[in-house]
Amino acid sequence: MQTPPKFVYVTLIATTPEKLWAALTDPKFTVQYWGGTSLESDWKPGSRIVFRWRDKIVHDDTILKSEPPRLLSYSFHPLQFEDEAIRAEQPSRVTFEIEEFTGKSAQQGPVVKLTVTHDEFPLESKIFPMICNGWPGILSSLKTLLETGRAIEFEW
Amino acid sequence: MDLTLFKPKTVYVTYIATTPEEVWQALTTGDLTRKYFFGRRIEMETKPDGAFRLWQPDGTLDVEGKVVICDPPRKLAVTWRVMWIEEMRKLPECLVTYQIDDLGKVVRLTMTESHQIELDDKMLEGGRRGWPVILNNLKTLLETGEPMPDFDFMSDAKQSLDEMKEAARKYPGDEG
Numbered sequence: 001m002q003t004p005p006k007f008v009y010v011t012l013i014a015t016t017p018e019k020l021w022a023a024l025t026d027p028k029f030t031v032q033y034w035g036g037t038s039l040e041s042d043w044k045p046g047s048r049i050v051f052r053w054r055d056k057i058v059h060d061d062t063i064l065k066s067e068p069p070r071l072l073s074y075s076f077h078p079l080q081f082e083d084e085a086i087r088a089e090q091p092s093r094v095t096f097e098i099e100e101f102t103g104k105s106a107q108q109g110p111v112v113k114l115t116v117t118h119d120e121f122p123l124e125s126k127i128f129p130m131i132c133n134g135w136p137g138i139l140s141s142l143k144t145l146l147e148t149g150r151a152i153e154f155e156w
Numbered sequence: 157m158d159l160t161l162f163k164p165k166t167v168y169v170t171y172i173a174t175t176p177e178e179v180w181q182a183l184t185t186g187d188l189t190r191k192y193f194f195g196r197r198i199e200m201e202t203k204p205d206g207a208f209r210l211w212q213p214d215g216t217l218d219v220e221g222k223v224v225i226c227d228p229p230r231k232l233a234v235t236w237r238v239m240w241i242e243e244m245r246k247l248p249e250c251l252v253t254y255q256i257d258d259l260g261k262v263v264r265l266t267m268t269e270s271h272q273i274e275l276d277d278k279m280l281e282g283g284r285r286g287w288p289v290i291l292n293n294l295k296t297l298l299e300t301g302e303p304m305p306d307f308d309f310m311s312d313a314k315q316s317l318d319e320m321k322e323a324a325r326k327y328p329g330d331e332g
Contacts, residue, residue: 010288011170014296014304101307108305140171143292148299152173155260 005128007118011139012111015146017098020112021069023146024096027052033141033151041074049074056080064093072096076118078127086126093120114139157224159233162251162270165280168287172263174298176256179263180229182294183254186211192293192303194286200234202226208234216240221249230256236269241317243324248272267291276323281316 013020023029027038037058041049043066051059058080065073077091097115116135121128141152172179182188186197195213200206204226210219217239225233233253238244250271257264269283289309297303 012289012292012304101309103305103307105306111304111307136169137171140295143295144173144299147296148173152171153261154171155262 002123004119004123005121005125007116007128007132007135009116009135009139011114011116011143013114013143013146014109015112016110017069017100017112019146020098020114021072023142024072025068029145033145034138035154043068043072053080061091065095070098076131083126089125089127090122091120092118092125092127092131094118157235159224159251161272163272164268164270165275166269166283166287168267168291170265170291170295171259172265172295172298173261174263176229176258176263178298179254179256179265179294180232182298183232188297192297193290194309202228202232212240221252224251225253232256241321241324243321247324247327265291265294273327276326278316278319278323282320285313285316 015023023033025039025041025043027040030037030039036053038052039049040052041047041063043049043063045063045066047063049059049061049063050057051061059076059078061075061077063072063074065071073093073095075091076094077089079087081087095117097117099113099115101111101113103110116139118131118135137152137154141154145151182192184198184200184202186199189196189198189210190213193210196218197211197213199209199211201208201223204223206223206226208219208221208223209217212218220237220239221235223232223234225231231254233251235249236252237247237249248271250269253266253268253270255264255266255268257266267287269280269287293303
């Protein structure tokens with residue numbers, strides 16, 4: 001039996017859960033590490049979330065779970081593609097789980113583990129291979145922004 | 157060695173704001189690996205067929221293998237036999253490959269752990285937990301000059317280590 005595809009990515013960041021939550025939900029931060037994309041919502045369960053890129057709405061989705069600063073989940077339905085078959089694909093779901101590890105010594109700050117799970121794709125998803133390529137770059141840049149104050153300058 | 161016998165089971169991709177040469181140095185130099193690889197020091201002859209060993213901070217042999225592909229600063233592959241867990245020594249060695257792609261201001265590092273035999277997911281769990289910690293720590297070291305704060309990563313990993321040993325006992329040895 002075929003099972004629908006699922007993407008899981010774990011990253012560890014020298015920051016606090018509160019700062020990571022802010023980086024995931026404040027458009028001031030998202031534009032820096034998410035290829036210029038502004039994520040806009042009031043971040044309450046059931047609320048609308050839009051992704052805005054160069055003044056165009058490229059995602060129009062719904063917050064599924066929101067428990068700051070530990071758990072965030074929303075539907076994921078990209079609208080920016082010309083290909084009708086891609087735009088018509090059912091929305092998938094992305095979930096962010098944040099876990100804190102305290103440092104071994106008192107002088108050092110905590111390390112936060114972020115687990116991103118992207119699932120609820122159809123069996124023959126066209127979007128799944130794209131998100132597999134996309135998330136490691138976005139999340140690597142998020143880590144760099146939180147640890148150094150500057151996101152990665154991608155040239156692609 | 158027939159590398160096509162090894163099937164990829166765990167892949168981790170990270171982007172690092174540095175150069176391919178810096179990544180290569182960090183992967184192959186003992187004084188650097190001990191800063192981000194759970195305190196372990198690498199010893200490697202960077203040439204095909206060269207010896208490769210990873211040592212724990214107390215001098216215990218952690219991993220042993222051979223260099224299979226050595227193409228600095230782009231690609232490195234080593235065979236990998238876990239030595240510090242008695243139950244795992246008898247298992248056929250796996251293959252760890254690092255691919256380093258230069259994208260201008262950033263480097264894409266892809267780590268692939270490949271296996272010659274079908275393995276229980278429980279036996280892959282160690283790598284699936286460990287690699288993100290190691291490679292995120294490597295990224296932090298190269299981007300900031302220091303690794304992440306030392307934290308108690310093993311606090312929730314004890315049970316999976318026991319399960320891994322239990323699963324390893326079921327496999328026959330490959331000596332001879």
